[in-house]
Amino acid sequence: EPEVTQTPSHQVTQMGQEVILRCVPISNHLYFYWYRQILGQKVEFLVSFYNNEISEKSEIFDDQFSVERPDGSNFTLKIRSTKLEDSAMYFCASRAGTGAFYGYTFGSGTRLTVV
């Protein structure tokens, strides 16, 4: 079964530092996403990415956040200056298409702790 791979599994960073979360989506998928889950809360959408550009972003995804697909396999989320409230589990997801037939495959997540 193809997997979405995320690294690192856990990252601790000091407030104000930059972090980059990395994801390797499934190889034949075209649509890529970042979601996050603050402890005890719902999984919430951050950004979607297709054809090397952002398709949609939520109000959470402000100027402190950016995404990039630097090569043919990696998909990254950068947080420029982390805040305490950025502490959450960050999930990368991908899917092959946008029709009703296509489900999302999620990675195992990166737990980000900002201290």
Add this chain to the structure above:
Amino acid sequence: KQEVTQIPAALSVPEGENLVLNCSFTDSAIYNLQWFRQDPGKGLTSLLLIQSSQREQTSGRLNASLDKSSGRSTLYIAASQPGDSATYLCAVGPSGNTPLVFGKGTRLSVIA
């Protein structure tokens, strides 16, 4: 704005029992609905995907139904086992590339 609610928030059952988890959504104009399993501190594992044109999907001991007109989906787990203990998340796909909207989940404990 689509809202997804899952009831109950937590459920504890003895091993072997059949159980139903509920998901409701406010806007019936959906593309599909996906059920996920989340173990503590872990990622989301897809269990079942139901397209809006379908009424149910089955995988092993799991059966998910969808009633779009009433804004409801159920996940039926037959003959529950301790290994089924996890949080079950319902997520609605509004349309096309519009992002998934998640419920808060039902935390299931199956007691041996």
